[in-house]
Amino acid sequence: MVTIADVAERAGVSITTVSHVLSGKRPVARATQERIAGIIKELGFRPNELARNLRMQRTQSVALIIPDITNPYYPMLARGLQDALADNRYHTFLYNTDNSPEQETEVITDVLRRQVDGIVVASLRPIAGNVQEFMEEHIPFVSIGVSVEHPLVDQVSTDDEEGAAAATRYLLQQGYRSIGIIGGMLGMVTSNLRLDGYKKALAEAGVPFRPALFVEGDFTRLGGRQAMQHLLQRSERPTALFCANDLMAIGALDVAREQHIHIPEDIAIVGYDDIDAASFVTPALTTILNPAYEMGKAAGELLLERMQQTYDGPRRQIVISHQLIRRQSA
Amino acid sequence: MVTIADVAERAGVSITTVSHVLSGKRPVARATQERIAGIIKELGFRPNELARNLRMQRTQSVALIIPDITNPYYPMLARGLQDALADNRYHTFLYNTDNSPEQETEVITDVLRRQVDGIVVASLRPIAGNVQEFMEEHIPFVSIGVSVEHPLVDQVSTDDEEGAAAATRYLLQQGYRSIGIIGGMLGMVTSNLRLDGYKKALAEAGVPFRPALFVEGDFTRLGGRQAMQHLLQRSERPTALFCANDLMAIGALDVAREQHIHIPEDIAIVGYDDIDAASFVTPALTTILNPAYEMGKAAGELLLERMQQTYDGPRRQIVISHQLIRRQSA
DNA sequence: CTTGACATGCAAATCGTTTTGGGTTATGCT
DNA sequence: AGCATAACCCAAAACGATTTGCATGTCAAG
Numbered sequence: 158m159v160t161i162a163d164v165a166e167r168a169g170v171s172i173t174t175v176s177h178v179l180s181g182k183r184p185v186a187r188a189t190q191e192r193i194a195g196i197i198k199e200l201g202f203r204p205n206e207l208a209r210n211l212r213m214q215r216t217q218s219v220a221l222i223i224p225d226i227t228n229p230y231y232p233m234l235a236r237g238l239q240d241a242l243a244d245n246r247y248h249t250f251l252y253n254t255d256n257s258p259e260q261e262t263e264v265i266t267d268v269l270r271r272q273v274d275g276i277v278v279a280s281l282r283p284i285a286g287n288v289q290e291f292m293e294e295h296i297p298f299v300s301i302g303v304s305v306e307h308p309l310v311d312q313v314s315t316d317d318e319e320g321a322a323a324a325t326r327y328l329l330q331q332g333y334r335s336i337g338i339i340g341g342m343l344g345m346v347t348s349n350l351r352l353d354g355y356k357k358a359l360a361e362a363g364v365p366f367r368p369a370l371f372v373e374g375d376f377t378r379l380g381g382r383q384a385m386q387h388l389l390q391r392s393e394r395p396t397a398l399f400c401a402n403d404l405m406a407i408g409a410l411d412v413a414r415e416q417h418i419h420i421p422e423d424i425a426i427v428g429y430d431d432i433d434a435a436s437f438v439t440p441a442l443t444t445i446l447n448p449a450y451e452m453g454k455a456a457g458e459l460l461l462e463r464m465q466q467t468y469d470g471p472r473r474q475i476v477i478s479h480q481l482i483r484r485q486s487a
Numbered sequence: 488m489v490t491i492a493d494v495a496e497r498a499g500v501s502i503t504t505v506s507h508v509l510s511g512k513r514p515v516a517r518a519t520q521e522r523i524a525g526i527i528k529e530l531g532f533r534p535n536e537l538a539r540n541l542r543m544q545r546t547q548s549v550a551l552i553i554p555d556i557t558n559p560y561y562p563m564l565a566r567g568l569q570d571a572l573a574d575n576r577y578h579t580f581l582y583n584t585d586n587s588p589e590q591e592t593e594v595i596t597d598v599l600r601r602q603v604d605g606i607v608v609a610s611l612r613p614i615a616g617n618v619q620e621f622m623e624e625h626i627p628f629v630s631i632g633v634s635v636e637h638p639l640v641d642q643v644s645t646d647d648e649e650g651a652a653a654a655t656r657y658l659l660q661q662g663y664r665s666i667g668i669i670g671g672m673l674g675m676v677t678s679n680l681r682l683d684g685y686k687k688a689l690a691e692a693g694v695p696f697r698p699a700l701f702v703e704g705d706f707t708r709l710g711g712r713q714a715m716q717h718l719l720q721r722s723e724r725p726t727a728l729f730c731a732n733d734l735m736a737i738g739a740l741d742v743a744r745e746q747h748i749h750i751p752e753d754i755a756i757v758g759y760d761d762i763d764a765a766s767f768v769t770p771a772l773t774t775i776l777n778p779a780y781e782m783g784k785a786a787g788e789l790l791l792e793r794m795q796q797t798y799d800g801p802r803r804q805i806v807i808s809h810q811l812i813r814r815q816s817a
Numbered sequence: 818c819t820t821g822a823c824a825t826g827c828a829a830a831t832c833g834t835t836t837t838g839g840g841t842t843a844t845g846c847t
Numbered sequence: 848a849g850c851a852t853a854a855c856c857c858a859a860a861a862c863g864a865t866t867t868g869c870a871t872g873t874c875a876a877g
Contacts, residue, residue, distance in 0.1 A: 158624070160833055171857045176835060183836095186855060201620065206600045207546065208833030211537045211862050218580075227566045229763065232556045239556075239583060248601070250548075251581040253569060270536045271578070290531065294488070407767060414769070433559065437737060437764040439744070490863055501827045506865060513866095516825060538863030541832050 233449035241457025258285030297463035320479030321354025337395030381408020403428040425487035440485035563779035571787025588615030627793035650809030651684025667725030711738020733758040755817035770815035
């Protein structure tokens, strides 16, 4: 490996001088500059960032910690974050936790050892581990989706409750009164919020909530199938259906197709998330856009401000709005 | 920040001793061990990996360089790679190049400065920049999809030509003789291979290749739509169609639906890649599975062997097989 | 009592940078 | 000429770990 010392020696100057032509922090004679630049090229000198980072006490890198990059929601989020950071030459470590609290804490302590400049974690449940302990390092930290009880942890989330309410209101406006819901696992933050929104919209319209129209799903396509089958076996069949995510809505669509139930004529369906598949499916799914890219980007911006010390006040909470995407299924 | 020196001082021993209890490289008295362990916990000491990496001349990190994590093919690849590496505690940097050669070389030099232990790049076209120069560092490097002319660069790819041939043969076996093709951008490695495979299968069956049945697409859904429209306007309408990727096949499906052309009765369609959407669409798409996860995993394994010096021979080339996924569209 | 082996711990060099407090010249001004 | 100022460069101290050669103490065997 060719080091700055090699360059200095070859140029007959001190290490300091080479460093200065590299950083421009102090003036260096024009001639020296050019000579050194030439030698750097000739030797193929590549500054060792490790040494640099150690000395400068920053790494220009952040950690993105998510459940699973394979879940179609996260690539967009990742891209949003990276786009926000790339301009400022931050590099990104990617970690999958598979939604396991143990992995989550392990990863977090790992990245702290690595001295990343910032951390963003997207989690489905309250963040594991002793956040207080992590935060004693005062490291910029933003949480996506779930809230963290710490005065310095910024947060970005969507208005899931409002989104679910909007979906439900949309169905109500079309005159439906018997509106079923396939929810997510009870206890998960997102599931609860979306269920709450549904109930809220119902209440606004003076339509009573009917437990018989609720089925708990698990956010998978298969779970959606099963939930739909249960729902159809019950005595009262809804005329419209809100699914707490698109995958379950697609599962419901599968069942409908098999049982020759026409969508939206027999049952109108609206999903949540607006994953790619929502537009691929027939009938194309009416759904609520969950702005993953925007969230990632917002997270990146919050992080940047803290990393560059242009902000160091108390925690901020950014809420990115949902958006109703009208397609054929409702 | 609490350093190893703080721990040592508090314990009344030397830095060396603390380091030894941490690494176990030399024996330390049981009592001392426990005392130090206690102090480490008490102080919340987290070894600084930066310093460690600098000293040890390795970072336990690799760079994954891809065109765009948002493209549904890459998350799987990323996950495969990470799963292969995670067991050995390697961390992953993620980079998107947006398929730009400039970005690609910039990223590569960046990660070399960062002293990553290994690099894997998936590119759509021959890797940009002077690979020879990168490689003078002898850094483990694996290329996914495209070949790199360097004796030390390992490579993993799919048998795209065979896959395309298999798709075409499948249609031929079903008796189709007028088989169209919507290809990718000419010049891209993948496009060429898939076109070649199509031609090859045709030739085997003694069916002449007809330029009138070929349209160039661009691997997008919209491109697929347009290509399909062109194809349908031509004098000879094919009875079957091979699309060089699923997105274009889905675009073709869109057009068919609009024009009330029944799939597969009027035209049988087979795609390529088996992205998630292929199973969402109606009729579900018959396609060739492009084993992204397996490729990432294989890449990870090749890299590992080189990083851990369990292999240091000449370049290896691993080819992961395609697989025909029969669904409704053909 | 000597000797060797082992257990235990330390000091100092090292990894490759950045940064700071000078030291020399050359230059401009009075 | 005298003197401040600027331009240019250097030596050495960080940053926080690992590693190596050596010193000391203890104990059992001869």
